Amino acid sequence: MNKWETNFAKLFINTALLMLLAGILLGCLAAASYIWPGFLKQDLGFISLRPMHVSAVLFWILLGASGCVYFGLNQNLPNSINKHLALTQWALWIIAIMGIFFSYFQGKFGGREYWEFEPIWALPILAAWILFLIQFLVQARKMKNWPVYVWMWMTGILFFVFTFTENYLWLIPGFRKEIIGDLTIQWKANGSMVGSWNQILYGTSIFLMDKISGNNKTSTSKVAFFLYFLGFFNLLFNWGHHIYTLPTQPYIRPISYAVSMTEWVFFAKTIYTWKNQLSEAKKHFSFFPYRFLLATNFWVFLNLIQALFMSIPALNLYTHGTHITVAHAMGTTIGINTMIIFATAFMLYTNPCYNFLQGNKQLNRLFWLLQLGLLVFWVSLLGAGVEKGLWQMAESRGNFGDMMNHLRPWFIGFFIGGILLSIAIIGLALNLIWAYIFCRKYPEKEQELKPIE
């Protein structure tokens, strides 16, 4: 197999791992403001640390998702990746990352939530994704009868380009003047964008299941295609549940409510396949990629229940604008997105030259610490959210500062959970980076994964 091509998956995953390490450290610093108000206020402060943390972890997901697709493309179509396109895509990312963090350190913002950097730095990111889309379409055209994960990758990449562009419509003055219309478009774009990278990563999890099980039954079944189209339908039309309380177009609320409720089908499917997964787990449990996929399913289950209830407008009044929303965001980005990228990374780096297979005790502990830390983190945020939700719906409520002081025990739990999952993530990421360096030192021992037959 051509080394260059495997290396593109590794190049993106390694860059993503560095962003993850940065994101974790910045997240711990930002979270300290909840425990010690005004922490580093005169230097960086929460105002800079939050966007730095958010950008770093978003780039972990986006670069990780790109690495996952390169891995899958290379497995399906060995020796076919266009090196110049892939390298230019990566270089554009590096330019964007350097520019964004340099401007954050200078205290320069100008963007919007999740994309707080100056809008000029969105250009290299957009250009990188357009190159990625071209690369993907050129390669995927060579495949006949696409398995469902190829459809999901195509959908995710294409709609990321669309929603990322839509997210910057505010740069046109006509869109910015109308306050509520502008907010509607902002959250329409953000909502669908999350669906886009979820398509890429859920597609990756199906691809990995194919690799682990050694057949393509999962990725070519009618059920898989039905669920893909249901997910796609939700990506396109369910984003309105982010803005139920916004006085926007009246038809958005009922459409989003109705579409969001179709997700009960995913819930039923998760319950139905639970038993099969447990029997499969006995076969593959010592295999880290499989274990991360199993953990993903557990977090999908919890987050799906939460999302379904949050999508009911009457309950959304209690959860909107509270830490329940943060719990959902953290539960999905760490519990689902991060677990799938870790599963791919462990698959990519599992190699005879560095042993992830034979009951590595340290990795075992880190895996369980990650799950425990995330559970403490998630439950603490839920607790804080429930209290804030009751406060915001109470007939007579105290002031905001008193309510925040009342939430302090939950914030301490959230901080401890964050520290636990940070230790686990740093440990896992360093293991992966070490595996990469070790195998490069002893290339004669390296043995690539076989492409899909």
Next chain:
Amino acid sequence: MKPIYFFLPLVCAFAIFSFRIYSTPIPNQPQFDENTLGQIAKGKLVYQKYNCQSCHQIYGLGGYLGPDLTNCMKEGRNGELLIKTLTQVGTTQMPSFPISESEMENLIAFFKALDQTGNSDPRHFIVSSNGMIAEHE
């Protein structure tokens, strides 16, 4: 049936839906003259420049460290005075900001217009038995 036959109609429906959202004015919104609209748009840029969304929310969307600012200009709340004072001297949690006079004018215009768009307090919604919500008339 080939997946493309499902994919394309969904994409077309989404394109029509998106175009309708971009092109139809939001009902029941206050009307402003061109001059004020320009000031509102500039005020929103000031909100973004100083990254207010890191801690504050508008209609429950944004950060979680500070209070929601949608109706901070509501009558009887001394909103203008509070915004000017707090951004100049800061609080335990919030730093002070070097906001110029013209930036402050635009920011205040933005908050005043925002207040007229609606009510961010979730308590003013009526809940139906099917789980749907509607605003009080």
